[in-house]
Each structure stands twice: as C-alpha cells, then as structure tokens.
Amino acid sequence: MPSSVMPTSKQRDGHPSPAAVSTVGLRKSFGDKTVLDGIDLHIPTGSVFALLGPNGAGKTTAVKILSTLVSADPGTGDVHIGGHDLAADPQGVRAAIGVTGQFSAVDGLITGEENMLLM
Ligand SMILES: Nc1ncnc2c1ncn2[C@@H]1O[C@H](COP(=O)(O)OP(=O)(O)OP(=O)(O)O)[C@@H](O)[C@H]1O
Numbered sequence: 461m462p463s464s465v466m467p468t469s470k471q472r473d474g475h476p477s478p479a480a481v482s483t484v485g486l487r488k489s490f491g492d493k494t495v496l497d498g499i500d501l502h503i504p505t506g507s508v509f510a511l512l513g514p515n516g517a518g519k520t521t522a523v524k525i526l527s528t529l530v531s532a533d534p535g536t537g538d539v540h541i542g543g544h545d546l547a548a549d550p551q552g553v554r555a556a557i558g559v560t561g562q563f564s565a566v567d568g569l570i571t572g573e574e575n576m577l578l579m
C-alpha cells in the first residue's frame with residue numbers, strides 16, 4: 461500500500477499530525493434518554509475508521525454532531541475536526557469535511573462510481 465494512504469499519526473517532520481477527529485466526553489441525550497454517554501475518540505489523520513454498534517446505539521447521532529448538524533450536550537469536552545473546534549468554529553469544520561447520507565433515492569439507479577461522485 462502506498463505510504464500516502466497508510467494510516468499515520470505523524471507528519472514527515474516527525475511531529476504528530478492533528479487528529480482528523482478528536483472528542484472528549486461527547487454527550488447527547490434526547491429527553492431522559494442518554495444516547496451518547498461520554499465518548500472519547502482519537503482518529504488519526506489519514507486513517508480509515510469504522511464506528512460500529514447495534515441499531516439505536518447512537519452512531520448517526522454522533523455523525524450528526526461531528527458534522528455540525530446537531531449540537532452536543534453541555535458537559536461535552538473539546539471536540540476538534542481537522543483541527544477546527546466544533547463549538548467555536550463550526551464553519552471551519554463544515555469547510556473541512558464531506559458527509560454522505562446512509563440512503564439515497566438514486567442508489568439503485570446509478571453506478572457505484574456515480575454514487576461516489578455524487579456524494
Ligand atoms: N431527534 C431525536 N429525538 C429523539 N430521539 C432520537 C432522535 N434521534 C435519535 N434518537 C434516538 O437516539 C437513539 C440513537 O439513534 P441513532 O439514530 O443515533 O442510532 P444508530 O446507531 O445510528 O442506529 P441505526 O443503526 O439504526 O442507524 C435511538 O434510540 C433513537 O431513537
């Protein structure tokens with residue numbers, strides 16, 4: 461595998477690169493239902509990360525928060541996306557990311573490559 465696609469947390473100069481995603485104590489409740497109960501993540505730049513869990517575990521909620529679509533609850537610690545502070549610089553986060561939906565009405569009508577390009 462070429463080094464450009466190898467997961468790495470270090471830059472060429474040996475310094476650690478900023479995490480693609482880092483969260484400290486990410487929290488979210490809906491009413492009295494706690495969905496995210498203090499999630500700590502450190503996803504290195506250049507890596508591929510899969511967030512797995514049973515239906516209703518809170519995966520989509522986490523992605524919505526990390527992509528600025530839903531706010532995290534008070535008590536959540538620092539959250540950075542591509543070096544941008546989610547709370548202080550949501551526009552910076554939006555400029556740095558791409559998000560694809562779980563379902564698309566045209567999934568079955570176009571090719572896999574066309575779906576990737578569309579997203
Ligand atoms: N806007 C909302 N209002 C109230 N409850 C919500 C809301 N969004 C999600 N929930 C609840 O939060 C919990 C987590 O939902 P979420 O969609 O994040 O789970 P998921 O891990 O993505 O599930 P799935 O594997 O089915 O996609 C579920 O109990 C869901 O009903």
Ligand SMILES: [Mg+2]
Nearest residue numbers: 519520521562
């Ligand atoms: Mg989901």
